[in-house]
Amino acid sequence: MVAFSSTLAIAPAEIKIPATLKYVCVALYAVNLTLCLTAYLGHAWIYDKNGLGIPTDFISFYAGGRLVLDGLPAQAFDWEILKQIQVAALGRDFAGDFPWHYPPPFFFVASVMALLPFSVAYLGWALASLVPYVAVMRAIVGHDFGIRLALAVPLVFVNAWVGQTGFLTAALIGSTLYLIPIRPVLAGICLGLLTYKPQFGLLFPIALIAAGHWRVFVSASATAVTMVLVSWLAFGTESWLAFFHWLPSSSEAVLTDGRATWWKLQSLYAMVRYFGGTEQLAWVLQFVLTASVAVAVALMWRTRLPYALKAGVLAAGTLLATPYIAIYDMVALAIPVAFLVRIGVRTGFRRYELPALGSAVVLIAAYFTGTPTGLPAMLIVAGRTDPCSFRFVVAA
Template sequence: MAHFWQSLRSGEWLTPARARGYSLILLGLGAIAVAGWIAMSDGLIDRNGKPVGTDFSNVYAAGELTWQRRPAEAYEPALQHAAEKAVFRGREVPFYGWHYPPFFFAVAFLVAAVPYAWGLSVWLVTSFAAYLAAMRAILPRSETLLIAAAFPAVFVNIGHGQNGFLTAALLGGALHLLDRRPWLAGVLIGLLAYKPQFGVLIPIALLAGGRWSTIGAAVATIVGLLALSFVTLGGGVWHAFMDSMTFTQTVVLEQGNTGWEKIQSIFSAVRMWGGSVHLAYAVQIALAVMLAASLAWLWHSDAAFELKAAGLAVGSLLATPYVLDYDLVVLGIAIAYFARLGLNQGFRACEISLLAAAWIAPLLTRGIAHVTAIPLGLPVLLTLYVFILRRAVLDRASVAIGAQAIAQA
């Protein structure tokens, strides 16, 4: 038993050969599962009566409404559901709400230019390629693409036809370019406005780090997106979006119609455990305040950039009350940055095992929540964030001790 715990602390159990082997196994099982899921579907409807790509159906339906010059109807649940059923020739399918700001109609418009199956394929392939490119840029090692492709959150995202790949690519790309091309990094951050709940902590980090040119580029990009949406879609679509936010907040978030087991936030955990809406908001706000304060300290400090980037990625997932298990693709960005630091400077106790636990967590979150009412992603994210701050403090102390030793020599 002592050897077991020592192995966990040191991380020696996770050899490069095992990392590759585990990744190949999961990649193979995931590919078989996706192929079987498609093979057993009835046309574009799976055996559970849901569209292949589930959530993608709301994107495609919104795109068709945009082609028909009726984009504002995507924010009306009854009209959006009718459009979704029309995609599948009137077959009864579950309702998947359209909750994105009007910026995202650009993507919907493009994917709806081709038949549904092609639109889904193009969407997943291109966004997956962008995610892999960001991961490879962050951690340019031979095994990166394999481990990134086998990351279980990848398969959750594919199953839902969701945008986790795009979110991770934009955030990962922005962090990678922050020092090299700060203006381009700002553009990528501005594009993240399509998912505003993930942008709560980004301005705080950039302000604390004095990244003024990136802030300027991000603001300019958002203003440009606003102007473009008004010119192409009209102001009415923004009124429809604002009106729909009440439905999104009360039905989707507060009442948990999405399914508590899918949501990995502390807000969802409180609601799943029977807490009131007010209590859930209070706990979520308290966590967000602590995250903002600690992240501001981290980005203002002289900590390694890898820790700042990993902290921002994890903090962005924790700060929002509405983070789904497919959004955990963004966790891959944090894992890559933390792994880069450890590979370059050495790992401290338990860090390798924690990164491995974070990597496998998206495979288990939904199943464990069904059985235990514990959203596994939440404690994993909280623990990883604490370890990021811990590493920053320990590294700072090590530097101080080293400097003192040199001064005394």
């Protein structure tokens, strides 16, 4: 195992996992597995009892990939055309829309999905994106317990059920942060790939500049530019023009009109709108939060505090800083938790830390009641990264 700093790595034998933490993770993992099996066997996942495809977010990727294979990638951004392809793929009509919101580079992933039968692509995507997420969690914790921690996150089931990108987003954020001190060029590549969801890259340039990680910064920039150029060559100028043409409509639908329903978004902006606040008030409060987090990240990354602590703060801040974070994106909250667990299993948890993380789990699970409880869960995790504690100064 490679240490995050100049201190020597601690051998797995010296790592002590609290029994309570072990039992809770096993229970949550069992719940996730049971829910997945129940949904599939109960015809609530992928196919219904009549053998027709169930409309979820995944159909957006699959239909977009079909249009790419047909040589019409730009049409994926047109809501009406995309829905026609979705209806044909599912064999049924459905209410609402599952639009394509991603920049053209994500067409590479979608086109691979569309080469496969619907059910194979659905399960394959869930498993293929789950593997790097689990691997990153294992690497960050530095112990096999990281695997159990990854699978215990309540939103594992939600992300797999709707076939979304939560695992991939978490894997890229986690990989970037894990690799910065040891493989800066590779870390930059991971960060550049994260531009498929640019709203999660707001704080990384600030942290990299503050800490002087210029190799990561250059590598990430080069990767992002390469993705733009390669996708332009592969999918044409029309695909990028369509992306920018439809971007305001997508933003208006999600962030202004709330067509996705506010409780499915977990930002401060969405919470203000959920409780009846105006759009202007929501933007002001979100800007204040984002600016505050950005300042905190910049100041912390200029210090000599342990890297695991700084990485945890940046991971948590990344989620707080964006107004557009859906419930499945909250899988990435496992990354700051993994850094906190990395510190805790080596230096000991403070008495209130595990109960606090437990309350964050309860808040996330409360999502099933139709309430946007992700924000307080993020604040709890962010609050655990307390730089004032001397304990962190000696952590690896």
